[in-house]
Amino acid sequence: MTNVDIVRIFQSIAEILAIQGENPFRIRAYERAAVTIEGLPQDLADVYRARGVKGLREIPGIGEDLAAKIAELLKSGRLKFYDDLKRKVPKGLLEVMAVEGMGPKRTKFVWEEFGVRSLRDLEKLCRSSKLVKVRGWGSQSVRNILQAIDMLRKFGERMPIGKALPLAESLVRTLERSKLCDRVEIAGSIRRRKETIGDIDLLVTSDHRKRVMDLFCASPVIDRVIAKGPTKANVLLKAGIEADLRVLDPKVFGAGLYYFTGSKTHNIRTRTIAITKGLTINEYGVHRGTKERKGKLVACRTEEDVFRAIGLPYIPPEIREDTGEVEAALEGKLPTLIEERDIHGDLHAHSNFSDGSASMEEMIAAAKKAGLEYVAITDHASVMGMVKGIKTSRHGLHQLSPPPVGRGSERGRGALGHSNIGEYIKRVRAAATKVRGIHVLAGAEVDILADGSLYLSDEELKQLDWVIGSIHLNFKQTKEQATKRLLKTMENPYLRCIGHPTTRLIGERGGMEFDWDAVFKKAKQRGVTFELNASWMRLDLDDVRCRQAKAAGVKICINSDAHDPQGLEFRYGISQARRGWLERGDVINALPWTRFQKWFKSVQNRVLDT
Template sequence: MPIHNADIAAIFEEMADLLEIENSNNVFRVRAYRNASRYLQEMGKDVRIMVQRGEDLTIIPGIGEDLANKIQEIVETGHCSVLDKLHKQLPSTITELLKIPGLGPKRVKTLYQELDIHTMEQLQRAVRDHRIQSLAGFGEKTEMRIADALAIYAGSTSRFKLATAAQYAEPLIAWLRTISGVQQAIIAGSYRRAKETVGDIDILITAAQKSPVMTSFCSYDDITEVLSHGPTRSSVILKCKLQVDARVVEHESYGAALHYFTGSKAHNIAIRRLGQEQGLKINEYGVFKGQRRIAGETEESVYQSVGLPFIPPELREDRGEIEAARSGHLPELIELGDLKGDLHAHSKASDGHATLKEMASAAQQCGFEYLAITEHSRQLTVAHGLDPTQLAKQIDEIDRLNEQLTEITLLKGIEVDILEDGSLDLPDSILARLDLVVGAVHSRFELSRAKQTERILKAMDHPHFTLLAHPSGRLIARRKPYDVDMLRIIRKAKERGCYLELNAHPERLDLLDIYCQAAKDEGVLISINSDAHSVLDFHNLRFGIGQARRGWLEKQNVLNTRSLQELKPLLKRTM
């Protein structure tokens, strides 16, 4: 079976979990596995290809010789001997329990030793029978929190983050296009609409009559189970548990099928209703006037049949796109190539993994005119945040480096912590020397809606505040957004003349699409940033672009589509 980055990352994460549950004293070893797992999930380059080409894996951040050898073993054999040894000591299912908020390694070990719990089902029964609260260090309130967390977990486990799904879906679609007789192959569904998570993958294919595409599809190396196999439709489960449904459709129905299987359901219903009003029947086979097919070969023809222009997939949520199309006010959505720079990135000075020069070179290769270096501030000690002296040193270093750089400019910034009282983590004297100040909430996520909102509003009143990073604080499927009045935040940004970030990191995709649209309506510019911590992270911007398109953003709504010359006055006006 082909090995994907996500597979290797999952193995390293499981090794770290098992070592922690086992009470390993080597915290550095645990941390190394976790860091390696995170880097592998975030990077766009395929590690399997690197191994096949004999490339040096130690160029990957956090990967030394030992981990490089383990990666090579996993790619070549499909497993890791060290993990096999750990499985002999603890059941492999036990690491699933760590996905429940409130269950750290110590508590999981207690559950295993005291109640012989090592599966989710056993944990659910123990909660139902109220056996958890009797354990030392737990109690009734903890048991109730575990019950709530189990309910949330049950509703989220069947979905994959968009970036994770991409690791499996994109190699598969590329492979399908090489099969004899295949003419078109495309991923539809929520993946095509760039939703932040997907439940499964829908693939549409057109092919010559004798093409072996369905047989080949069902023999793909990454498959663990074939649910159904037919000449025009097959359904399989990949080893990562992602279900993939593939359909072969006729050329004259391709556009109608693509429209139907892209969705959303609400959008499709609205289009069908428009068709019915005009005496048309619209389904996955085409657009029909009585028994006669009048459209359906292309998606454009489907929309034209009901008097509408083509509506981009990311907008198809029945949130006003049909009305906008009818009135001629569909947005001209932003493209990745519209970005001129990135306003949120880290270097080795804090928790990044490359030098300033290396980050500048990588950004330049993306075609950027500028890159803002925004290390963490001193409050975030876990990320080696900078104090005023360290930041002053970096400011001088960036100035010297800019004298050498010819095709890109490094901007001087900081990702400064917004403290609980709304003040910023660094003094005005050092913030005044920067090109931009990115404020971020990294603590006290549990504050009430009123207190969290006032905290951020006060920070935005600071004269040096430029940009609010990852505004909701959420981590997809890991941490809910903190409770905040986002509309007040957006309107404060408008009043203050500052900006909001759309953080493109696949774990965040924060700002939410509905708030991107609200910011656009209020005239507040959004900065689409990578939050890069290595030279490999800029590829994540494509996921941010997908989120921005779902939020109706156009080029002019995005701060960092401006040239450096156009950007500088916009940054200065917030200082």
């Protein structure tokens, strides 16, 4: 039973309780617990093994009742309360509630009044004349629900940030170029830089509201206008994601930007603080008094004003997830989050020596153009049968077809094949002389074999300036096997970085599981950095593990993993790092060249002496 499983179960419990019309505070307890668990840097199973139910109760937001339920799930893999709850509500109702425009009250109504138990039942009901006659529904409401059902079926998946952000930015450019808007901002989960996005939220100020709405709804990237009013439009983009545009009053723009940025749980947390001060927060500002009896407007023009009104410093959008940021703000302990300008080097880039599309010289020139002080060319040294790349002399591992798993577990013996490591390094050095003004490292991304050994021998590894170890095969190992594998890899004295550690591909392949406490403890001891792969298809490590690595004292390396000059970018990686609370001092390639050299020599000497 993983954290993800428990999060899913608690979310499901909250949804079922909402359908049943249970106490909102009880529902919110499960929702908040799910968010808390999702953001935990450690596995609940490890906490329970180490400290039992007491350890679970020490987690913020997890009281005695929830701790007992988590313990039951961890011990038996089941939860009687959840099993009993599921029997009371048809399984298909959760899908019904997910339809835009439904919600728990409407879902309960169509279930009790019309016997709706599934999405198909809801669709049939909407296509009949029964629902139109019910007060509070109407023909337009029913049509919207039918459209929402179609969209849910067709576009149920969330969109990766690397696809959603460019779409949002293209809409922003269209609005800005029109000269109709005084201000245009992206809000929602994109502004918080979540790795996957449910929809696009745009906020503008304008004296030409109708023209702005007409312009937005006529955009060529839009497939269909779902709803359009004087200050809000909701559309479906051809890319399969919805976008909302809201026109706000300039006087309350800061409050609106804060409110629509979220997250929902963060906003609930700050509203709770506001209530203790006799204040109310909503999209129109901070007011004195209660929701029912608002008084004087206290703040609304900027987000800073909103935070100041409730006694908090400004909290960056990326960490507004109610995972401790409010407490840190109250204690004056908010991190100074890393910025893209802090990056001095890229320690993972490929050329056409292996599977890149550009020459080494072109990649080095691109790194210099990007303003970097140093770059590592790290072509593949792979057992995967790549025609090009770095070859080894180990135990026949130079063969183009993969060897039996586990062969070559003893490094540096049996030189049966031809290694081209010398030729590779010579080519990197030659390319480096052709581009002045940037330091170049001859590195390699070396396959981590199933038993944890590296594809290259020690004799070959020690000739390189920078060694990344990455898993490119045998993804299906158990948590125990995978942990043992990485622990062995980190024993190699020449390894300095673990590349895209979990091997995940967002939306395509889940990540491998490890005992992260053990892995990070070993990494700290051995001076091994962990990569945050900046490719939006990976973003690996994720934000939660970045935060855990930081807590363990393990340095992160934000790398582009570029395979062409255009791939030398860091913005998605920086966003993920910020979500993981990383500061400049936590990121090894945020060091200027001279300090990076000093760090590298210090670590290498210490490890080689042990």
